[in-house]
Amino acid sequence: MxxxxxxxxxxxxxxxxxxxxxxxxxxxxxxAEVREVDVYFMPSGDNFNRTDLGLLARFVTELVVFEPFRNSVSVPDIRACMSKLYDLHAKIYREAKRKKQPEPKDDELPMLWILTPTLSDNILMSLGASLDAERGEGVYLLPSAQKTGIIVIHRLPRTPETLRRALAGFPGGLARQDSGLEY
Known part of the structure; x- marks a missing residue:
């Protein structure tokens, strides 16, 4: 009404x-159906050593939602993940209003990271995704207001830092046998 x-x-x-x-x-x-985000991460106030996380350490300095996919993610899958993120944002706004707290600023809302083993250039382009200059190859950002990024596993550089053993068991081939590096 x-x-x-x-x-x-x-x-x-x-x-x-x-x-x-x-x-x-x-x-x-x-x-509306009841939906769940796959992983919601809230960093603790402790400044613990995140070096064991490799590249993942760059993503867990703030509130984040991770949505990992076993197979290449589709555009409808991406939209569904973003819809869940925006439902979570709305919940955070409602909770602040209910508690009579100030409305959260944009940088206080969680960021969505979609993890996919592979993704085509056409899909990245259709989403308006651009390479994340700070995090490097294999990490893409959608326009900033969407608060969404995509990690394309097969495009990550083959270095000891790239997701290392933090995601070694991730379906879709993170544990690369040919590189000699432990991911």
Missing amino acids: TIFAHDEFAKSFLENLLSPFGKVEPSLKIA
Whole structure:
């Protein structure tokens, strides 16, 4: 139910404007399903030594959500992960409002990291993803307001730092036999 006069006016205006051209359903209810993020990480205040995490250490300095995929992620999968992230953001806003706390700033909201064994250039381009200059090859960022990044495992450089043993058992080939390095 809309409680603001402007919203009611806008809905009514669009309904009247568009109804000659097709079916219009104002206030369409969407049944929400209970969903879970795969991994929600909240760093502790302790400055523990994260060197054992390799490249992963660069991602766990702030609130993050990890969504790992065994097979190459699809665009609908990416959208579903982002939808879960935005539901989580909405929950954080509601909790702050309920506790009468200030609304969280954007940098206080979790970032989503999708881990995929491989991903095509076409999909990365269609998402507006760009190489993360700070973290390097294999790590891509979507436009900043989306708070989403994609780690493409097969594109990571073959160095001791890249995810190392932190994700060695990850399905999709993180444990590379040919490099001589322990991932």
